Amino acid sequence: MAVYTDVQAEELADFLSNYDVGPLLSYKGIAEGVENSNYLVHTRRGYFILTLYEKRVDRDDLPFFIGLMEHLAQRGINCPQPVKNRDGEALGMLAGRPAALVTFLEGMWVRRPAAWHCAAVGEALARVHIAGADFPLVRKNALSVAGWRPLYERARSRADALQPGLCACIAAELDHLEGHWPRDLPTGVIHADLFPDNVFFLGDQLSGLIDFYFACNDMLAYDLAICLNAWCFEPDHAFNVTKGRAMLQGYRRLRPLEAAELEALPLLCRGAALRFLLTRLVDWLEVPPGALVRPKDPLEYLRKLRFHQRVKAVRDYGITV
């Protein structure tokens, strides 16, 4: 939950006067998102989400994120659509921060996904990959294999305080992944953070995808590995093969997976698990005093990593090549 920057009614009204949205009627800080401040804004023309980009987001990346949402929305992906101001800009400044107004998406995120949700997410992810194919901007994935060792270095001296042996386990995994990380798989624009709280459902339909602030260019199958980790484990940390199958089949109905992608999937899942283990570990160890955000449990991702280390082939995820 996060509202880091308080916005005054007068400055918000001023900011909105440069948009064709009618007068401001109300706004509320919303307790969602971790990196940025978000407000739900009501004007005479409707409801919008206002995001103020806080310091953890690199301002040079904003044109990529905002351009991508525009690009995907134009291609029929239900995602927030940036609203342009009278100067044709989707990015402005408010309360000393870069700020963007996007359309509001109806729908609820699912706390306990069922297999059909996983199937819908697999399909939606494939749609994003297909729709993103001709997006002209490029953003390197700062949190891919080359970004993991620096995170490990930040955490190593204190990692064993969380769980004895954690440091050695990460070091060994890092060595393995750096030595075997695939290089020739199909790449494109990936969401890179499609967790349940970033996917909305309305009734029995997936109604929208949000939070493109980790999107980047990387291997498409790596995005699927992130989703398998985020959606297909049970609260007791056991992998649910029915959910895995549903997600993978949903995905390949729209974008067939190449043999090399299927073969690499266990390794990509290990990498995806290590990436979230490492970022959560750093967040856990570096909670700033007075933080209003509760860090997420890193060890959840250690358990997922251990599962993938034991996987022999893609059939353990519920599908055959």
Added chain:
Amino acid sequence: MAVYTDVQAEELADFLSNYDVGPLLSYKGIAEGVENSNYLVHTRRGYFILTLYEKRVDRDDLPFFIGLMEHLAQRGINCPQPVKNRDGEALGMLAGRPAALVTFLEGMWVRRPAAWHCAAVGEALARVHIAGADFPLVRKNALSVAGWRPLYERARSRADALQPGLCACIAAELDHLEGHWPRDLPTGVIHADLFPDNVFFLGDQLSGLIDFYFACNDMLAYDLAICLNAWCFEPDHAFNVTKGRAMLQGYRRLRPLEAAELEALPLLCRGAALRFLLTRLVDWLEVPPGALVRPKDPLEYLRKLRFHQRVKAVRDYGITV
């Protein structure tokens, strides 16, 4: 900012199915309020605020709070109106907590009130006092003079860590107020917490009052004293006599103040200042580990208390008897 209880989409949809509000379209935790969890809920029928009452709110008080909002709304006060379910009840259970759905009020709260806002608040407060006169339920003010010494006892051993001499200053003030607290002033239903974040404005109009969860029966002029403290001091803690005059004149345009009320006003302002100094001090000293709420500065109210201690008569607040 506060969302203590996470609500699942399925259980919320279930809860709402007992209300005549149509299907659930979306809901967002909102970063407002300190005591309870609040969600902005969108259904086919419109927007609502859903409040889950957390443990700091006494469940026996809920009929008073909800009944009062209903009573005031029926008498033309713009306040959230409780929505009744199909059993005619405005109070239900959700996620293990008592929960109520109320109508959504448009408007924004003002971070930097001007004198005209203070005048409007004075008028609105008088309207509440008049409209509340025939409200049949009664709730004792647990945070009036009899409630202050227990708070002082909780804080006394550590108060001087915040500011040397604070403990003695509070003790002396408490003795004075207990000895001189007025007894025969007009009483009725008071809001008791009408701070700027509980008053909405839309354009140049006051559009609504929210958060009746401290409302109780007490001296009406004490409510005005709380508002003078909350609205009429500048960020540098100086009292703004123009704002004070505006508020008091706004109030007495609708409900004339008796001579005894005017005479008691400096003392009531001291009491109101001590009440918020004490509750903020206890909150400051007792922040639970991992709290997601930042405590407010108690010393702001020490400075307000010191101002009122020097006040000779009501003319120092900008009006004459």
